[in-house]
Amino acid sequence: MFEKVFSDRERTNFLKYYESSLILYLCERMPAWITPNRLTAIGVLGSLLVFAGFWMGHYLRIALLISIIGLAVNWFGDSLDGRLAYYRNIPRKWYGFCLDIVVDWLSMFLVVMGFYVYFDTYRWLPFVFLLAYGGLMLIALLRYKITDSYSIDAFQLGPTEMRIIIAVLILIEMIRRGTLLQASMLGAVIILFFTIMALRSLLQAADLKDQQEKDALAAEQTSDVSE
Numbered sequence: 001m002f003e004k005v006f007s008d009r010e011r012t013n014f015l016k017y018y019e020s021s022l023i024l025y026l027c028e029r030m031p032a033w034i035t036p037n038r039l040t041a042i043g044v045l046g047s048l049l050v051f052a053g054f055w056m057g058h059y060l061r062i063a064l065l066i067s068i069i070g071l072a073v074n075w076f077g078d079s080l081d082g083r084l085a086y087y088r089n090i091p092r093k094w095y096g097f098c099l100d101i102v103v104d105w106l107s108m109f110l111v112v113m114g115f116y117v118y119f120d121t122y123r124w125l126p127f128v129f130l131l132a133y134g135g136l137m138l139i140a141l142l143r144y145k146i147t148d149s150y151s152i153d154a155f156q157l158g159p160t161e162m163r164i165i166i167a168v169l170i171l172i173e174m175i176r177r178g179t180l181l182q183a184s185m186l187g188a189v190i191i192l193f194f195t196i197m198a199l200r201s202l203l204q205a206a207d208l209k210d211q212q213e214k215d216a217l218a219a220e221q222t223s224d225v226s227e
């Protein structure tokens with residue numbers, strides 16, 4: 001059952017084992033009226049809560065707790081929608097793949113806009129995240145095209161780890177204002193580094209595939225001549 005539920009993607013994130021076990025546990029107990037599409041909607045609702053929490057937190061810092069709740073709701077919907085489809089043996093591989101990419105982008109945009117409305121200064125920083133995250137999404141799609149292997153993780157960091165890091169930073173921000181801004185400066189550098197490293201790895205894979213195709217073509221031409 002474990003292999004079936006997680007058969008469509010490769011995970012390398014630090015919490016992979018624990019997260020996968022929890023997802024499988026929840027899939028086994030999900031009521032019939034909860035469908036994959038409804039879980040996708042719940043994930044988007046979570047992103048809206050994140051945005052709302054930041055917006056209200058700009059005026060009342062305790063409201064940042066809403067953003068933490070939103071991150072948990074987003075994880076629930078985003079992590080279980082496709083897994084539940086595979087668990088119930090009703091996957092729509094390409095429909096789900098396309099919907100997942102679009103919804104992930106929408107969710108990241110809402111989170112980034114939440115940071116934007118919360119910050120008083122350096123309001124351009126969240127857009128660095130959006131740019132770098134968009135780059136990572138594009139690289140993941142190109143890698144899928146080249147290697148036929150789809151991964152949503154950057155090295156050992158995946159969406160779940162990022163949600164946890166953001167939630168911890170929000171908690172600290174509630175005690176010490178300015179923490180999120182300082183962390184965003186550091187985070188912008190880190191995520192850009194990950195994007196550059198992922199692009200470098202992608203180009204190496206693309207170069208290797210080019211060479212393999214050239215070798216295969218040369219072998220085919222040699223075979224035709226010998227015949």
